[in-house]
Amino acid sequence: MNQPRPFIFYCLLSVFCFLFSACSPSSEPSPTSYIENKGSDTIVNLALAWAEKYQIEHPDIRISVTGGGSGTGITALIGGSADLASASRKIKQEEIAEAQKNGIEPVEHVIARDAIAVIVNLENPVSELTLQQISDIYSGKIQNWSEVGGEDRPIVRLSRETNSGTHIYFLETVLRLGEKENKTLFSMDTLLLPSSEGIVAEVRQNPNAIGYDGLGYVPHDVKKIAIATSAHEAYVLPSAATVNDKSYPIARDLYMYTAGEPTGILKDYLDWILSPEAQEIVLQLGFVPIK
């Protein structure tokens, strides 16, 4: 009656052997090369468009693109599960430190530019705001649309989640007006929505709402606000032209990070991204080409 133990032992052993054999890398060299591109939700559509075009021209290369946020992509780059991290903000100091601890030196590539559009419902009569007014709206100093020349309606503030590069950029550039010592925070009742689509969906149907989003994601059924740096300057609508002549104040660079200087197929891909052919796609998607 003491025999069952070795029997079970062999059962388990064979199961483990099977699992390990399934995990071991196959010895056959794969005919295709893979690039794993992860990161910013702002860039994901652009990255997808690039990847599709590039794969048509280079059928031997597979590029998989996933979103999740700039931080998610950089974390994946540090953890080694992504070759290319797209980010709508610069890499943070602590992320560089974390990467160096893992023996990775992140290298930055500017791949396009993006304007952040401030959007409201089509029914909202307000169409111009100064940066100061937007800051006051989001910090909670302005609570009603009538204070900025609109109807008597409460303001519902929409923002991306704190893991979004767009959120941090908006906090630094708009809420804090680019001032380093300014410690203004988002009003506590700001709605933090997990996706660009969530913001657009709410603005589309709610005349009380104000939101912000990358220009490439703003559809035609919401209204873009013309923005001025101060009250006696011109109000400017976001577009490729106004971003490149620097008259639109809320525009930023978009990045891709690699672990160390890129080599081989990764280098070819990044070089292609900066080519006129790939930058043409940038324009088609509503972003701003870098040249």
Place this chain on the structure above:
Amino acid sequence: MEKSLNWRETIITRLIRVSGYSAILFVAAIFFFLLKEGLPTLAEVKLRDLLAVRWYPIENYFGILPLITGSLIITVGAMLIAFPLGIATAVFISEIAPRWVREILKPLVELLAGLPSVVLGFLGILVLSPNLRLILDLPTGLTALTGSILLGGIAVPTIVSIAEDALDSVPRSYREGAWALGATQWQTIWRVTLPAAKSGVLTAVMLGIGRAIGETMTVMMVTGNAPVLAIKISSIVSPVRTMTATIAAEMGEVASGSVHYHVLFFIGIVLFLISLAVNIAASSVVFRAKKRAERILS
């Protein structure tokens, strides 16, 4: 022949025993992991800062009170909706509906339980929240109430399915006894069948609460996620942020080992303790009910 039977018997018994123990092992391992990752919070963040009302982790504001109240208000709201609806549906299916209706209804309700929560979330964003805003004249439709209604919808199938099983297993002789005493159908249901199935019904409600408080995707999509302290009556029609949505939204971003990372795990511990408390409370009620039944029988 007999020997090989013994062999098989022993193996099967052991396999079953191992899977039984493994459940305990997994729960213990998960709890240990939560403690290990979450407890450093208490050393890194002062308790006073932890019990503050502002949650803005990228600037080191780690007040978790808004998140706890957010989860609680949505769960309570969901239960206020799901409890009467779920029990009433279960009673209807088990006691009142004719056989053919019952055979259609029960699978349909169970099908509802399999509906992915992200689909419900989309319905919430596109249909429920715009209409709630117009009907109740709110600034926005992304509120705790929207979350409660959808979570109620998620919890109902769980409650119905388990409560109906419990009602169904009440011996027929109980009902016949009540009818023989001249009780109406309503009196039989309310005074005899439901009390007899009490422990099963309680289990159903408990699992419903568990489902509601742990649900993530739907609440993240429809409650607006604004970390506001939800302690007023009017909070039910304001945006709130739940513990689950916070963990889901922020976990991807944090550098592992950072203060923010530890606080997120600490929230996980709080969530774990809350479900533990719900479980203990419910099972103690069930236990007491059983003891009383035993007393009467003996």
